[in-house]
Amino acid sequence: MKESAYRESVHAFSAAMCALKNHDPAQALPLMRESVAACPVSLHHELARRLYWLSMVLFKLGRDGPAVKALASAQKLDRRGHGRAMYNRKVNGYGMLRASCTEHDDYKAFFAIQVRRYLSGVPSRRFASQEELEEILKLIAAAWVSLGKSKTQPAGSCADKLDAFREVQIDFPTLRASSAPFGAMARTLTANFHTGEQVYADSRCPCGSGLAYSRCCGRVRMPFELDQG
Numbered sequence: 001m002k003e004s005a006y007r008e009s010v011h012a013f014s015a016a017m018c019a020l021k022n023h024d025p026a027q028a029l030p031l032m033r034e035s036v037a038a039c040p041v042s043l044h045h046e047l048a049r050r051l052y053w054l055s056m057v058l059f060k061l062g063r064d065g066p067a068v069k070a071l072a073s074a075q076k077l078d079r080r081g082h083g084r085a086m087y088n089r090k091v092n093g094y095g096m097l098r099a100s101c102t103e104h105d106d107y108k109a110f111f112a113i114q115v116r117r118y119l120s121g122v123p124s125r126r127f128a129s130q131e132e133l134e135e136i137l138k139l140i141a142a143a144w145v146s147l148g149k150s151k152t153q154p155a156g157s158c159a160d161k162l163d164a165f166r167e168v169q170i171d172f173p174t175l176r177a178s179s180a181p182f183g184a185m186a187r188t189l190t191a192n193f194h195t196g197e198q199v200y201a202d203s204r205c206p207c208g209s210g211l212a213y214s215r216c217c218g219r220v221r222m223p224f225e226l227d228q229g
Contacts, residue, residue: 005038006038006039006040008038009034009035009037009038009039010035012031012032012034012035012038013031013032013035013050013053015031016028016029016031016032016035016053016057017053019031020053020056020057020060025057025060025061026061028057029057029058029061032050032053032054032057033054035050036050036051036054036070044077044078045077045078045081047077048073048074048075048077048078048081048083049074049078049081049082049083051070051071051073051074051077051083052070052071052074052081052082052083052086054070055067055068055070055071055074055083055086058070064097065221065222067097068090068091068095068096068097069221071083071086071087071090071091072087072091072095072216072219074087075087075209075211076207076208076209076216079209079210091215091219092105092158093105093157093158093212093214093215094108094109094158094162094214094215094219094220095214095215095216095218095219095220095221096108096109096112096219096220096221096222106154106161107144108220108222109158109161109162109165109220110140110144110147110165110168111140111144112220112221112222112223113162113165113166113220114140114143114165114168114170115136115140115223116221116223117170118136118170118172119223121172135173136172139170139172139173140170143168143170147168157202158201158202158214159200159201159202159212159214162201162214162220163201199213199218200213201213201214201218202214205217205218
């Protein structure tokens with residue numbers, strides 16, 4: 001990267017921080033994105049710092065999904081920086097934004113898994129209407145209540161609960177043309193590239209972050225987190 005381009009990214013970062021101090025996160029966002037995009041990957045600590053502040057801007061704008069995504073990237077680059085400390089404070093055992101109580105954390109993970117399973121069976125991978133969204137949300141909520149009343153209600157670690165949540169197969173109706181049968185989204189088996197060993201939810205993440213896989217590269221992502229951060 002040319003030195004002039006990096007200097008411009010430094011100016012963009014400074015301008016973004018000024019906008020943030022002036023309580024204008026909307027103005028700060030494009031500047032912070034520019035500073036992140038132009039920062040060399042080789043500058044781990046600097047890139048982690050900018051990603052951390054990008055996440056803070058996104059949190060202030062109420063864009064929690066992209067904010068957690070940026071924060072997750074920051075903590076991978078700098079295990080002892082502000083990003084890791086904030087990640088541990090804001091993110092639960094599923095790698096999602098921490099809710100007010102454990103039950104809400106569990107439901108968010110269950111919800112995300114089931115919505116992704118439904119969307120994997122429709123061509124656009126998106127809801128076509130508000131009515132479709134509401135119908136699917138009702139089915140997921142009903143399945144959650146039923147799971148809570150059953151004797152098989154999951155307990156224990158987040159890794160154990162994830163296994164149980166993925167076993168729940170909701171009979172989604174055919175609301176529109178499908179590209180694959182509902183529930184056809186198979187569980188992905190992850191392996192450590194270097195050792196060849198299978199990676200489980202509570203295994204140490206192969207990326208070297210030091211976190212459990214379920215809180216790092218294998219974290220549960222909300223469907224809407226695919227939006228650009």
